[in-house]
Amino acid sequence: MNNLENQKADNLEKSLTKANKIKLLGLSQNALAESLIKLGTHEKNVSMRVKQVWSWVYTHGEMDFREMTNLSKNFRVFLQKNFSTERPEIVKKQISKDGTRKYLLKTSNIGEFETVFIPDDDRGTVCLSSQIGCTLNCSFCHTGTQKLVRNLEPFEMVGQVLAIKDDLMDWCENSKHNKRLVSNIVIMGMGEPLYNFDHVKNGLDIIMHNEGLSLSRKKITLSTSGVVPNIHRVANEIGCLLAISLHATTDAVRNRLVPINKKWSITELMLSLKNYPKLSNSERITFEYVMLKDVNDSLDDAKRLVKLVQGIPAKINLIPFNPWPGSNFEPSSSEQIKKFSNILRKAGYSSPVRKPRGKDILAACGQLKSNSIKPKKNSLFQDPNYIIS
Numbered sequence: 337m338n339n340l341e342n343q344k345a346d347n348l349e350k351s352l353t354k355a356n357k358i359k360l361l362g363l364s365q366n367a368l369a370e371s372l373i374k375l376g377t378h379e380k381n382v383s384m385r386v387k388q389v390w391s392w393v394y395t396h397g398e399m400d401f402r403e404m405t406n407l408s409k410n411f412r413v414f415l416q417k418n419f420s421t422e423r424p425e426i427v428k429k430q431i432s433k434d435g436t437r438k439y440l441l442k443t444s445n446i447g448e449f450e451t452v453f454i455p456d457d458d459r460g461t462v463c464l465s466s467q468i469g470c471t472l473n474c475s476f477c478h479t480g481t482q483k484l485v486r487n488l489e490p491f492e493m494v495g496q497v498l499a500i501k502d503d504l505m506d507w508c509e510n511s512k513h514n515k516r517l518v519s520n521i522v523i524m525g526m527g528e529p530l531y532n533f534d535h536v537k538n539g540l541d542i543i544m545h546n547e548g549l550s551l552s553r554k555k556i557t558l559s560t561s562g563v564v565p566n567i568h569r570v571a572n573e574i575g576c577l578l579a580i581s582l583h584a585t586t587d588a589v590r591n592r593l594v595p596i597n598k599k600w601s602i603t604e605l606m607l608s609l610k611n612y613p614k615l616s617n618s619e620r621i622t623f624e625y626v627m628l629k630d631v632n633d634s635l636d637d638a639k640r641l642v643k644l645v646q647g648i649p650a651k652i653n654l655i656p657f658n659p660w661p662g663s664n665f666e667p668s669s670s671e672q673i674k675k676f677s678n679i680l681r682k683a684g685y686s687s688p689v690r691k692p693r694g695k696d697i698l699a700a701c702g703q704l705k706s707n708s709i710k711p712k713k714n715s716l717f718q719d720p721n722y723i724i725s
């Protein structure tokens with residue numbers, strides 16, 4: 337074998353060893369405890385061990401078992417042999433002139449995905465992706481032009497936050513920040529989170545756990561295009577806040593903008609929201625409404641919107657459209673957005689106009705997309721170590 341072939345063989349062996357290890361990130365405390373017991377750790381020590389490991393990983397951001405110095409040497413070797421702390425690695429980072437950061441990430445699984453960090457005076461928000469690509473083809477959304485490659489796994493959900501915290505050096509040791517840089521999460525990146533419910537839930541459980549990343553559930557918002565059968569599960573099983581990508585006030589227009597509407601119409605969606613568990617003024621549902629010139633921005637639309645949300649404690653975010661290469665829509669004018677917003681405000685609804693962030697790096701709402709494609713059956717690309725981009 338020549339040198340290149342030797343190196344390839346070496347890399348393959350390394351990645352196979354990595355693949356055989358249990359992925360630690362994304363495992364709940366119970367799942368980690370079970371794995372430790374199966375591998376021979378004495379039951380009496382397991383609960384303490386789990387807490388120690390979680391503290392290293394999620395409080396200190398330490399991914400090297402050798403550095404987990406309050407664990408015995410034998411236990412560190414045992415962890416090293418059996419577990420990996422694999423998390424997304426940053427392939428590319430772009431920083432907008434307004435400070436927004438867009439990351440292209442990958443793991444040993446197929447495909448690359450994007451995550452965004454949006455800094456503000458009073459908060460730092462991570463916009464997480466839940467899938468690579470999307471099945472839903474919303475016509476105003478750049479991600480919708482990318483076919484679904486796959487669902488992200490729990491270690492990739494929580495790993496997006498870890499990768500960004502690392503990049504920002506947002507760990508407790510870093511005393512130069514007196515506050516957390518990552519304070520809020522929105523699941524509004526690539527994909528429909530309610531079509532990947534279990535993985536999203538498992539990742540968020542760790543993000544919210546007080547021994548995990550310890551973010552309050554009220555600082556986390558999951559946004560769905562309207563997968564009605566799973567909407568109540570957000571309140572009952574996850575507990576974070578809910579946002580709905582509404583974007584239209586009639587079925588005819590919504591069928592065009594958000595085609596999932598053909599499956600679950602506006603009437604069905606609104607009925608489910610009126611019965612949403614734990615609905616209250618302190619936990620309002622956010623409606624996302626992208627403002628598209630001459631498509632959904634008439635004053636009649638604003639009046640219909642008021643009627644639709646009647647009876648639901650709601651906030652309506654108006655989003656100026658962020659064009660992307662090949663998009664067929666134009667943004668509404670600022671005057672039209674203002675008139676639209678006034679109608680909502682007069683009816684008693686908070687209706688802030690969202691300030692576009694990261695437009696110059698295609699990081700704004702609806703602009704995310706990676707070049708990854710789904711491998712064909714029986715192709716060479718079925719090799720999980722092969723990344724297509």
Ligand code: SF4
Nearest residue numbers: 470473474477480527
């Ligand atoms: S808006 Fe959301 S659900 Fe619709 S295509 Fe884009 S990523 Fe998918």
